[in-house]
Amino acid sequence: MVGHAATDVPPTMAVKIFSAGVAACVADIITFPLDTAKVRLQIQGECLTSSAFRYKGVLGTIITLAKTEGPVKLYSGLPAGLQRQISFASLRIGLYDTVQEFFTTGKEASLGSKISAGLTTGGVAVFIGQPTEVVKVRLQAQSHLHGPKPRYTGTYNAYRIIATTEGLTGLWKGTTPNLTRNVIINCTELVTYDLMKEALVKNKLLADDVPCHFVSAVVAGFCTTVLSSPVDVVKTRFVNSSPGQYTSVPNCAMMMLTREGPSAFFKG
Template identity: 90%
Template structure:
């Protein structure tokens, strides 16, 4: 279990570093339209958003919030992915895990990880969303400054703002992502289509990323809007969702869908491939020690 948690944490951090600009583009597209007067810049498409951000605010802005993002992966992804197999075995009634035990494991590890990692999610989203253009003063100067200001102005519970939509989002993501990946990998190996190696892991991760993006997009947009909002803008999560629907229409719930898919798909591929390889190598390195003892 320790090897799986460590492997998941390292693989998730590596995937986050590589795909973080896509995540920043997704956040900017999701909050676009929330406040029409805050910026004259309109983002169009994934590449357009990334190039506009790099040109207008500097390339470093694409990685704004990365420290909080890495903290999120260490506290969140390591648990939800690393504990999945162990929890699945707990729910399994027979020798083989059923679909029900896989879903139950995804729900459990995803839910637990959200409550632990929510403060890092709040800080990450706010740093990605803030802009210094058009005379706007940044809300925060850095990661730890954001933690301090949120606690002093909104209270300690401010760090857990948006837990409900984030819980819904990550339960959907965790179940869809891990269960789909698990089922696809098992089917490919069992039917002898692919061996349990990199091509199998890559294809399974891509399919899992696509399914996860479609199902989680509406909740993801609401979560981003609510977490980024200043105190008093929305009374609750439902008010945030209704405001989006009445002002921007149902398509608002799918803003940033393309960068979300590109980010999730590429993140899944990098994370799962690295996770499987790192886990395998660490397991091998333990065997001589275990035999000797």
């Protein structure tokens, strides 16, 4: 009698959620300086003082931050970033297979079911993890070199101050653009990947193997980044804004357009 090998047993939902969270946290620790640089570039130009324009490119921003504010500043907001990955990535990735099975109802997964599953898990994860996103962005954005004194001394101080001064709406600020960004990323990434892979195989440019999948993933990632960038910049600025700075998300986008032009939507 032949038994099932250990590798034949599918992982449980708990294992998937835990694995997704751990993997996302490790990736976040490695790439966090890049994320901090992106946030600084996205908010650059929002303040109309001459001292605000200090960063040029991602690498230049990282070097400037390390020199002027210290290397530790590159990891400002990391605890909130890890909390975000635990709440966001764990749910978005860990629940994906289970939700996809619900949409397929036993049939082979279609592109539509993949998109639906991605939007569902991503939407739930965004809503639950939004407070961690708000704190992460604000800690990454604040600087002690120019302007007023930093608003927050640390992660839990930020949670407390935001909750007491802005209420629950402050902790969930920017949920709408973040959900919109999630929709764009999920739809663009999956559709572009499938179309690119199909085109490469159909035109016999590449076989349906690792190189084909890699090229398709790179193209999908590029298209997704370009299309989601405007919403991402607006999201960052709106999340980081003080009460009353913008009346709404569209108001934030319109002020960016009128003050800085279309190129502002592609900062970072």
